[in-house]
Amino acid sequence: MEMKVSNKTFAAKRLKITGIIVLLALIYLVCSLILNFQTSSFLSVQTGLIWLAKNFIPNSQSIQYWQDIAYQLFRTFLVAVSSTTVAAGGALFLAILGAKNTALNRNASWIIRGFASLLRNIPIVGWAMILLFSFKQNDFTGFLALFFLSLGFLTRAFMETIEDFGSEKIQALQATGANYLQVVFQAVLPEVATALISWILYMIENNIRDATLVGLLTGTGIGFLFDLYFKSLRYGAAGLVVTAIIILVVAIELVSNYIERCIQ
Amino acid sequence: MINKPERQLTINPVVASELPNPSVHRIHDSRRTLMRTILLVLVGVTALTMPSLIPHGLNLWAAFGNFAENLKIMFVTPRTGNDTWQVLWVALAQSISLAFLTTVIGSIVAFFFALMGSHKLSPSWLVYTVQSVMAFIRAIPTILWVLIYSVALGLGANAAVIGLTFHSVAYLTKVYADSIDDLSGDSLSSLSAIGVGFWPIVTQAVIPETMPNLLSWTFIRFEINFTNAVAVGAAAGAGGIGYQLYMASGFYFDFHEVGLIVYMLLLFAVILEIISYMLRNKVIKQH
Numbered sequence: 001m002e003m004k005v006s007n008k009t010f011a012a013k014r015l016k017i018t019g020i021i022v023l024l025a026l027i028y029l030v031c032s033l034i035l036n037f038q039t040s041s042f043l044s045v046q047t048g049l050i051w052l053a054k055n056f057i058p059n060s061q062s063i064q065y066w067q068d069i070a071y072q073l074f075r076t077f078l079v080a081v082s083s084t085t086v087a088a089g090g091a092l093f094l095a096i097l098g099a100k101n102t103a104l105n106r107n108a109s110w111i112i113r114g115f116a117s118l119l120r121n122i123p124i125v126g127w128a129m130i131l132l133f134s135f136k137q138n139d140f141t142g143f144l145a146l147f148f149l150s151l152g153f154l155t156r157a158f159m160e161t162i163e164d165f166g167s168e169k170i171q172a173l174q175a176t177g178a179n180y181l182q183v184v185f186q187a188v189l190p191e192v193a194t195a196l197i198s199w200i201l202y203m204i205e206n207n208i209r210d211a212t213l214v215g216l217l218t219g220t221g222i223g224f225l226f227d228l229y230f231k232s233l234r235y236g237a238a239g240l241v242v243t244a245i246i247i248l249v250v251a252i253e254l255v256s257n258y259i260e261r262c263i264q
Numbered sequence: 265m266i267n268k269p270e271r272q273l274t275i276n277p278v279v280a281s282e283l284p285n286p287s288v289h290r291i292h293d294s295r296r297t298l299m300r301t302i303l304l305v306l307v308g309v310t311a312l313t314m315p316s317l318i319p320h321g322l323n324l325w326a327a328f329g330n331f332a333e334n335l336k337i338m339f340v341t342p343r344t345g346n347d348t349w350q351v352l353w354v355a356l357a358q359s360i361s362l363a364f365l366t367t368v369i370g371s372i373v374a375f376f377f378a379l380m381g382s383h384k385l386s387p388s389w390l391v392y393t394v395q396s397v398m399a400f401i402r403a404i405p406t407i408l409w410v411l412i413y414s415v416a417l418g419l420g421a422n423a424a425v426i427g428l429t430f431h432s433v434a435y436l437t438k439v440y441a442d443s444i445d446d447l448s449g450d451s452l453s454s455l456s457a458i459g460v461g462f463w464p465i466v467t468q469a470v471i472p473e474t475m476p477n478l479l480s481w482t483f484i485r486f487e488i489n490f491t492n493a494v495a496v497g498a499a500a501g502a503g504g505i506g507y508q509l510y511m512a513s514g515f516y517f518d519f520h521e522v523g524l525i526v527y528m529l530l531l532f533a534v535i536l537e538i539i540s541y542m543l544r545n546k547v548i549k550q551h
Binding site for chain 1: 294295298299302303306307309310313314317318319322327328330331334335338354357358360361362364365368369399400402403404405406407408411412413415416417420421422425426491494495497498499506509510513514517519522525526529530533534537
């Protein structure tokens with residue numbers, strides 16, 4: 001009797017899984033039709049890789065661009081770091097006022113939540129294009145685009161980190177007579193500091209990747225340089241740009257992994 | 265919920281008895297010094313960079329005023345401009361399709377690479393090879409992959425899908441392998457000790473155990489892929505809502521339409537948040 005029941009549940013489960021797979025396959029087909037995408041094009045993945053290996057290896061000619069690339073890479077790095085830092089300052093302020101356990105006002109908390117969600121959900125392309133119109137083609141536009149997105153992301157992340165602190169400890173401290181500022185600066189912030197720094201480091205990494213895209217759209221920094229070389233068919237130099245980006249991203253990842261291991 | 269892709273954040277609770285004597289703690293705490301140093305360096309770099317970022321010959325106040333004015337046009341009076349509603353909805357559907365296809369293909373391919381990239385299931389030479397190749401692919405920004413493929417294969421959907429899939433595979437391999445590594449090693453090694461083969465272990469132990477984790481990472485990647493799909497449309501001309509956004513703001517300077525497109529993107533973001541909320545509740549209930 002029991003055997004039969006379990007057989008039935010297994011059969012039901014199998015039916016459900018089959019149903020999900022069929023549904024996903026159907027959506028896949030519809031999506032392919034909408035996009036006019038041929039799955040068989042994956043057979044030519046190696047074409048791209050071969051093309052990459054043939055054209056993108058930096059040659060002796062492209063070495064002359066090295067100084068320009070290094071300078072723009074350095075600028076991109078600075079823009080990523082400073083936009084994250086400024087955003088982190090603002091986000092910390094908003095997060096303290098917005099987190100449920102440290103909020104002064106419930107309505108303000110909801111407004112901050114909505115504001116952060118709005119900032120996060122406008123894609124970086126949207127920010128770049130809107131800002132480009134007012135601030136023209138310069139590094140400041142890229143800075144602002146990264147700033148707005150980081151502000152939205154970090155506010156949410158900081159808020160969740162502070163909420164993990166819990167309200168019991170806060171109530172206990174208030175029972176001993178600590179005022180709001182003392183609770184925030186002597187208890188909450190020191191304890192969440194490690195987590196906040198690790199979010200900031202993550203955001204810097206992320207912003208360096210995004211800076212390439214923003215640069216491409218706003219005509220600044222390393223993204224612009226790649227676009228310039230790529231469109232003028234100087235593939236060796238474009239390959240050099242990619243190499244430089246890889247070195248920077250991997251270096252930042254290693255440094256931030258090291259720092260995180262030290263502070264945790 | 266925000267997840268930190270690639271590295272999940274864990275906060276270890278501090279047990280009171282583990283804390284050293286406070287006075288000693290303060291003097292010898294190298295962690296505190298390191299954190300202060302990091303903050304100081306970040307603030308220092310920012311303070312030195314900011315003056316050089318402010319462009320010469322641009323009236324900042326006027327620019328900010330102009331920016332506020334544009335935002336007002338966008339959000340208060342959104343309407344269709346050069347493109348009809350139909351064109352915009354089709355473009356949105358294209359971007360969503362692009363995100364869906366790259367996520368599905370990426371997750372299937374990544375699953376097999378994750379099996380090769382997990383210390384629990386594969387020899388370490390294979391793990392390090394797979395993980396380094398994936399780290400290399402991840403270090404190249406997504407948009408560059410798409411640009412490279414659009415030259416090699418010709419501009420169009422095929423190049424966009426393949427370019428975006430590259431990054432998805434690299435990302436998902438990493439997070440899937442981490443999820444598999446988080447499994448308790450005892451159950452896997454005892455299964456293989458009693459002679460269960462590789463594939464039965466994968467289908468009967470690894471997949472059921474890691475499913476909630478894999479699903480939530482896949483969903484996060486879908487959100488990232490949607491953002492990327494919009495970006496690819498704008499920067500590589502691969503079509504979709506991103507391309508319309510690029511044309512409306514960069515060529516027609518039509519902020520009414522930009523506003524409408526941003527509203528459409530926000531609507532989709534809200535729908536995604538609701539779906540992810542429901543999925544999470546369901547997965548939590550089941551486990």
